[in-house]
Amino acid sequence: MVIRPALSKGEMEVARVLWEIGPAAVRAIHEAVLKERECDFATVQTYLRRMEAKGYATSKLEGRVRIYAAKARPRTVIRETVDDLVERLFGGETMPLVRHLIEERGIGAKDIAELRKLVDALDNSDHQEDRKEPRK
Amino acid sequence: MVIRPALSKGEMEVARVLWEIGPAAVRAIHEAVLKERECDFATVQTYLRRMEAKGYATSKLEGRVRIYAAKARPRTVIRETVDDLVERLFGGETMPLVRHLIEERGIGAKDIAELRKLVDALDNSDHQEDRKEPRK
DNA sequence: TTGAAACGCGTACAACTGTACGGCTAGAAT
DNA sequence: ATTCTAGCCGTACAGTTGTACGCGTTTCAA
Numbered sequence: 616m617v618i619r620p621a622l623s624k625g626e627m628e629v630a631r632v633l634w635e636i637g638p639a640a641v642r643a644i645h646e647a648v649l650k651e652r653e654c655d656f657a658t659v660q661t662y663l664r665r666m667e668a669k670g671y672a673t674s675k676l677e678g679r680v681r682i683y684a685a686k687a688r689p690r691t692v693i694r695e696t697v698d699d700l701v702e703r704l705f706g707g708e709t710m711p712l713v714r715h716l717i718e719e720r721g722i723g724a725k726d727i728a729e730l731r732k733l734v735d736a737l738d739n740s741d742h743q744e745d746r747k748e749p750r751k
Numbered sequence: 752m753v754i755r756p757a758l759s760k761g762e763m764e765v766a767r768v769l770w771e772i773g774p775a776a777v778r779a780i781h782e783a784v785l786k787e788r789e790c791d792f793a794t795v796q797t798y799l800r801r802m803e804a805k806g807y808a809t810s811k812l813e814g815r816v817r818i819y820a821a822k823a824r825p826r827t828v829i830r831e832t833v834d835d836l837v838e839r840l841f842g843g844e845t846m847p848l849v850r851h852l853i854e855e856r857g858i859g860a861k862d863i864a865e866l867r868k869l870v871d872a873l874d875n876s877d878h879q880e881d882r883k884e885p886r887k
Numbered sequence: 888t889t890g891a892a893a894c895g896c897g898t899a900c901a902a903c904t905g906t907a908c909g910g911c912t913a914g915a916a917t
Numbered sequence: 918a919t920t921c922t923a924g925c926c927g928t929a930c931a932g933t934t935g936t937a938c939g940c941g942t943t944t945c946a947a
Contacts, residue, residue: 628840662935
């Protein structure tokens with residue numbers, strides 16, 4: 616298991632965009648980022664370089680254009696990031712965060728249904744002896 | 752609303768501990784931190800100073816000892832932090848994070864029950880016209 | 888074919904972070 | 918009274934982050 620430096624906040628956004636649109640040139644990535652936040656082209660470029668250095672992305676020159684692709688999968692990055700946050704801000708307990716999200720962030724009616732399914736699924740896998748140990 | 756600099760990861764841990772034990776001297780805070788992580792006294796001290804500078808804590812000299820107290824409430828800090836994370840890593844959508852937490856982090860049987868209650872409560876307040884708009 | 892637009896790449900730089908040392912001093916122990 | 922201890926405070930320092938400029942070069946349009 617590699618211990619790469621965590622993504623910075625700025626890099627996270629670029630990572631997310633990159634997962635979304637798939638391998639792309641800086642230009643395209645920048646445009647995608649722009650759709651949700653004002654941000655200089657060169658800044659995105661720097662983030663990408665740093666992401667590659669940290670091992671979160673790869674790139675290759677395609678003619679004159681450098682194409683970046685995500686290397687780490689969202690799942691993994693999200694796990695690492697969230698685990699860290701939960702550890703630091705919630706002392707390792709998951710529920711307070713879940714509670715916060717449900718109570719404070721507004722969940723649409725549609726999502727409530729899904730939520731219920733999720734809980735049901737959890738309940739089942741729990742009844743027949745879990746492989747996934749509660750982490751705290 | 753003040754826009755204070757965000758807490759750094761290290762500061763977050765100290766903040767959490769400080770909420771937990773209430774106003775205390777650096778020594779006590781350090782000891783509490785030590786219970787979960789190796790960390791130098793002076794480091795904690797620096798974090799506290801910085802937290803005060805950023806507006807997350809206050810302090811006063813009590814004799815020779817400086818007593819630190821949390822200034823920002825957990826609720827608020829958690830909201831700020833989580834909102835930011837959700838924005839950056841999940842493009843502002845709450846559900847993917849909730850899903851991740853429920854599916855990947857292991858929820859104990861006890862918590863499943865609570866979770867169900869939470870969802871029910873949500874459902875109710877949703878039926879009788881919410882004041883809390885879904886945030887996405 | 889010549890100038891403009893686009894791009895990679897090196898570089899910059901201040902602010903923030905993680906982590907800690909060491910001097911000074913008030914109170915405790917001898 | 919002298920020394921030891923603990924605590925505050927200033928300071929440090931390398932690494933990270935946010936943000937970007939500008940050079941050199943390629944390509945495309947005029």
